[in-house]
Amino acid sequence: MGSRAGGRRTGPKCIAIVGPFASGKTTLLEAILARTGAIPRQNPVSSGNTVSDHSPEAKAHAMSVEASVATTDFMGESMTFIDCPGSVEFSFEADAVLAGCDVAVVVAEADEKKIPALQMIMRKLDDLGVPRILFLNKIDKTAAGVRDTLKLLQPASAAPLLLRQIPLRKDGAVIGSIDLALERAYVWRDFAESEIAEIPDDEKAREIEARFSMLETLADHDDLLMEQLLEEKEPPRDEVFDDLAADLREGSVTPVLIGTAEKGNGVLRLLKTIRHDAPDIETTRTRLGVADGKAAIVQVLKTIHTAHGGKLSISRVVTGTLPDGTELWLSPTESAKVSGIYRMLGKDQSKLGAANAGDTVALGKLDGVRTGQTLTTTRGGTAQLVAIEPPQPVFAFSIRSRERKDDVRMSAALQRLAEEDPSLTLNHNQDTGETVLSGHGEMHLRVTVERLEGKNQIQIDVGPPSIPYRETIRKGVTQRGRHKKQSGGHGQFGDVVLDIKPLARGSGFQFTDTITGGVVPKQYIQSVEAGVADYLKAGPLGFPVVDIAVNLADGSYHTVDSSDMAFQMAARIGMKEGLAQCSPVLLEPIMKVEIATPSEATPRITALVPQRRGQILGFDARPGWPGWDVVEATMPQSEIGDLIIELRSATAGVATYTATFDHMAELTGRLADQVMNEHAGGKAA
Incomplete structure (x- = not known):
């Protein structure tokens, strides 16, 4: 394996920001937007004014509850950042995003308790083949050495964690970083560009050791670099940068950068690494198995229903150019016309005339289009690029509107919410009449209910869903059921003898008859079965009865007064009186x-x-x-x-x-x- 020319990538990039809960993802995005001039200043999360956490629910809970999109420009290039929630309850938000992005910035800190959460994120990136950069945040508050921290974090990552920077310390405090590729020191200034400085004499030995360790890891994928190290030759700096870029794009290593997002420290180096080293849409197309072409192919990353603008589909243009008004096809029979193309900055939108390959934009009013779907301008549709399956729900509410007049509005609003969040499951329980909303935790569902009430002005009652209890019997009995009523004119008469027996668990319900001599005419036997089945909907204990066998053994009828309804009633009477004697359980x-x-x-x-x-x-x-x-x-x-x-x-x-x-x-x-x-x-x- 020889040296690989990295080749600087250009064009719009899409970057997912992921990481464990409270690791500083929203703060990092705020720092990026401030540094690139997209917003006038960096707001702390505690202010409730960040670009990401703009929804009432995010502000109320002081946490990200949905993926938030912000596009900015850095050194003449467009970058779209998608801040994904860190809570495991909202983690499904990231699945569709990661499928269409170029690179992920994983925000982590030296906290042993968060290693399993970090491992879950890294595993997801591995499964999707998404390259990633690890941003080691809150470095100013980390007591452990950075290499000890990497040893702590390495078990969470299948790819080697490659340290690209080490902290620059003064009097025990972190005041900046030393870039191991550039061999240059940077003194941080809060919310401003760092000052370039010489590497202090007392840091040089540590820098040389850390740089050699970085080069050794890169040499695992570059034979020429390995030869240079063995011969103790200093590799050309351009080749080192090429290797860093190539290994990132291939996912061979996970570069580690350091900083403190809360103060804007380390953000500029992160942005430059993304600009120079991270892959762009060309590499992502290859990962998704898409050939470049004239036809536009669009991947839907998220769905939003806005108060005034209607439905927006956050989408990545994978190939081609997409003018406003374009008809996009999902299948041979399903299509939707784009009504508005928007660049997003949190909740704010700016209208565009068209989107090009690599752009991440909001497409207006694509009715019938769902998160995770692939659309194309080619009539008939295209193969779906990714299959996104939400995990099994782990928490559920029974949900109903407080006012019956709101039932229809609630149902429509729930459908919209499920469209925004495909990890929500809605079921109507026929036995109990309940609408059951299922998701990935109590907070997940509480936020959903808050959205339902806040956006739609509907008052909602929630509770635990009913458990589908059943009842059965422990012993059998033979029971007569007689229904006789005379009220002038035709009366009602039905008479049955039922053999009732328990069945093995899981057998369900069996009905037979051993009628001889026509004591119960054939046309009424089905009526008896219907009456038995109707009673079994709620037995002596009040629950559906299962694992029971009922045989119609005998009975009698009246040529004038017997009827379908009379035999159904006789069967119900026989079952009610009989089951009470069968030791119901x-x-x-x-x-x-x-x-x-x-x-x-x-x-x-x-x-x-x-x-x-x-x-x-x-x-x-x-x-x-x-x-x-x-x-x-x-x-x-x-x-x-x-x-x-x-x-x-x-x-x-x-x-x-x-x-x-x-x-x-x-x-x-x-x-x-x-x-x-x-x-x-x-x-x-």
Whole structure:
């Protein structure tokens, strides 16, 4: 492998800013926008006036709750930064963004507790093949040495962390940085450009050692550089920069830059690294498997419904040129016309006449178009570039409007919110009549409800979703059911004898008949089955009855007074009187649960499961995730409702789980009484 000419890339870039919660992503974007002149000054997050956290929900919770887009210019080149939320509850926002961006800036700090969260982010970047730069933030508050910090962070990254800068210290405080590629010192000035300085004599040995370590890592991918190091020759500076750029674009290394975003320190070096070394749309096209061409291909990164401008689709133009008014095709039968092209700066928009390859813009009113989809000007559509699958929900609310008159508005608003956030799931439970909203944590759903109420002026009530309890019987009985009524003219008469028996768990409902001699005419046997099935919707305990066999063994009829309705009523009477004698018992759903957790927290998780009436089946290393385990267990569904809150509390916010139905099990005693009392109280209300 020889030396590789990096070749400086030009053209618009799209950069995702990602990182663990509270690592300083929004602050970094604010510093970038101030440094590039997009905003007059850098506002602290605490002010509530940052470009990113402009929504009422973000301000109320002092945290990013959605991806925010800001385009700026640096040294004559357009750069679009997309600030992605750090909370795991909103992490799905980044998936579609990362699929279409050129590079990710991962904001991290020397905090051991945040390593698992950092590992999750790095793993996602690896899976998508997205190159990344690590910005080691809050360097002025880091007590540990920067190389010790990298040793701490390295397990989170599959690619080697390549230190490009080391701190410049004076009297124990970090006052700037030393660039290992340029071999130059920079003294930081808050919110201003750094001053170039000579490397102090007492720092030279440390700089030489750190630079050699950087070159050794680069030499792993460059034979010529390896020869130069072995022969103790100083490699040409241009070749070093070429290697740095090539290794970043290929994902062979993760360059590490240092700074303090809160003071704007280190931001200029980061911007120059992005400008000179980061890939652009040409490389991203290759990653996505797209050949350049005249037809425009557009990847939708995010959907927004604005108060006055309607629907906006934040999109990356992958190929071609896109004038306003262009018709874009999703499939052979689906198309939408662009109505407005906008450059974004947080909530602010400026209108453009067209967008070119590499631009990240908002496209107006693409009805029917969803986040993650690929559009083209070619009639008939194009292959979808990425498949974005939201993770399984881990938290749910039963949701309803406080005023019945708002039901239709609430339904439409929920659909818009689900369009903005594909990780939301909406289901209507036919058994309970509930609308169930599911997502990735309590905060995720609370923010969704706040948006629903704030944007639409609808008052909402939420609560835990109903658990699908069932009931069954422990023993059988033979029971007659007779319905006889005379009220002048034709009366009503139906008479049945039912053999009722329990079935094995999971068998459902079986109906048979052993009628002989026509004691119950054939046309009424279906009526009996219908009456039985109708009663089973709510048995003696008030819940649907399962795992039961009913045989119509005998009966009688009247030639004039018998009818379909009379035999249905007779069947219901027989079931009501019979099931009460069959030792009815409550059944609760038991779920198979797989919990993914950092290994250090596994003992806490295995202790937590029995506290929720769960049973540990075992645990093992999580495949492909060093330092993680998967705990397998069974657990009642009623105990899973707020499980994610406790799991995340035990794991610095990173554990998650999947749950699938396993079986139904008997529930007796105090808990069963409580369930039945609450159910009866709910029906009475």
